[in-house]
Amino acid sequence: MPTTDVTYSAQPSPPIDVSTPAVVVDVDVLERNITRTAQTFRERGVELRPHAKTHKVVEIAQRQLAAGAVGLTVATISEAEVFADAGVEDVFIAYPLWLDARNAARLRTLAGHCTVRIGVDSTAALDRIASELHGSGIRVSLELDAGHHRSGVLPAEAPGIFAHARRTGVALDGVFTFPGHSYAPGRPAAVAEQEAEVLGETTAMLREAGFMVSHVSGGSTPTAVTGVDSPATEIRPGVYVFFDAQQLELGSCTIEDVALHVVATVVSRHDRAGSDERRIVVNAGSKVLGSDRPAWATGFGRLPQHPRARVTALSEHHGTIVFPDDEPLPQLGAQLRLIPNHVCLTMNLVDRIQVVQDDQVIGSWEIAARGCND
């Protein structure tokens, strides 16, 4: 399957004064992405609740909220705890949590500090919520499977689960989807339509059966940028703050929209003309780029200054980059910028990001929720 053609800037990147490998964020590009996305959804009348698992950074969450986001989406209780500690007042844990005594106690504490909504996708999990979170004020949304076939129930199962919630006293008043199957070239628009249909059909069915559905939440970055009409009242894209090589190859963004790079140094160089071994090795591997690589991707990331180069292999601390025969190999010791395939993984691999403006480091931000898996 052909990936979208990518137009590259011809401008060279001056070296950035960092110890490599380093994760650097261009604050002007970041701010532009935040502002533009906020404006797009304000104009459409859809509430924006960005997924903070992408960045895990308090300073970025604050910029999203300042630009008009209604709150944050997170994936885990510990992510919610980090952002609530930093003063965020409204979080949706868009995940079908299974409550035991330990994490239920944490959720009740969390709900004392901010508005909390959680996900559910079974009557068994609803029963746990009924017994553990009674009186906590935590609201609940049902996850729907819009075709991704991960968690979530089919639309036909929704009325039964809402009925069970009514019987057990759980504040189930919303539905949400994650259309992860939009991550393939040519798919985003069709998947956005499928998601809109599932949300619309389910909401209508539930309302017809007498249930209140006040929270209709959807979205991913690839579907969000399609502009497909949706009955969603809220959208939860995450990657749009930085974008990454997957989004570039899916056509969700241009090269100028990419706000985050991994800066690396050429440590090994093998220029054997005419062989398949015209390669360099940089000191950025899977422990900083992350090793996600969908089958349709051209490699393990992209090089903005070398569009025809391919990151063919990653070890933990080695990135192998193959060049076409007619392109000179970068020199040993040269600094290169790489766009990771999946930026959410990159952000989870380092403790801090370097903040740059006009290629100068102006500060650094802590990745406060790094490693918050539980």
Add this chain to the structure above:
Amino acid sequence: MPTTDVTYSAQPSPPIDVSTPAVVVDVDVLERNITRTAQTFRERGVELRPHAKTHKVVEIAQRQLAAGAVGLTVATISEAEVFADAGVEDVFIAYPLWLDARNAARLRTLAGHCTVRIGVDSTAALDRIASELHGSGIRVSLELDAGHHRSGVLPAEAPGIFAHARRTGVALDGVFTFPGHSYAPGRPAAVAEQEAEVLGETTAMLREAGFMVSHVSGGSTPTAVTGVDSPATEIRPGVYVFFDAQQLELGSCTIEDVALHVVATVVSRHDRAGSDERRIVVNAGSKVLGSDRPAWATGFGRLPQHPRARVTALSEHHGTIVFPDDEPLPQLGAQLRLIPNHVCLTMNLVDRIQVVQDDQVIGSWEIAARGCND
């Protein structure tokens, strides 16, 4: 390509009292792996220098050294700094470092605290070493490409590089290989032979040309366990302390040798008999298991209690596990143990591991060198 048959223990695993997802290490299995490997190489007269990038834990390094390891292998200067701070006296940074003023200063400081050896694979990098590390006492080994085609030079290039080192006064007195292409079913023995040949041929050629070669270092876990004869004076396996699903499917270990598991909870369950959707979702995804998946692997990890189950997909916080039609799906809320595909990535994703003995948590260890990429 068929993967090696895996024999599984039929014994059920009792739940471990941890917040999931958690990384747990069985200290008895760990100790057995450390002791057995140390004994194997002692008997062969080969020095063992375990690669600490696998575990990044001071307490595990101390056990390896107590069992007779001559020092540690690491991949980065920052890993070396962590272990030197903890009292480790001898480290080999088995990596073709490119020295700038910043990391050269760190290396000189490091060499004030412990014995340091570094890797090189070009005359350009040798020139940097000559100018930056003169008088530091740091010794250098040349990386050879034994067929993995990542970093490292071909044997025929070695004499020229040794001659350049002699001219520039660099203490180049060793060679090393990393036979990463052994990571495929049926390959380890053949690759171990190829590595032995490259090390032997190069060492002979260098000695014939009058160069001293006192350090001949090879190895990876899959090749190390083959027992193939090698001229290596030193071996650098890493994963053998824990093993993982890759090693299990390569036949490097049995299920009883696996010391590390990711403990997860079933959060979503879809039991649609007769469809291809008999699946569960656990709360362990790529942010704890890591997303390495070689083409020959059966999935993104293995379940010791469910050998026919397949981890078909990972999102950041979701692991999708498909079961065969005739096997009951685990219940919602059940605790499952997963063996990650590549344990080095898992260790880099959490701050601490839970130490268990007889399925009871007896403590936890800090992953002191987590995130040490530079």
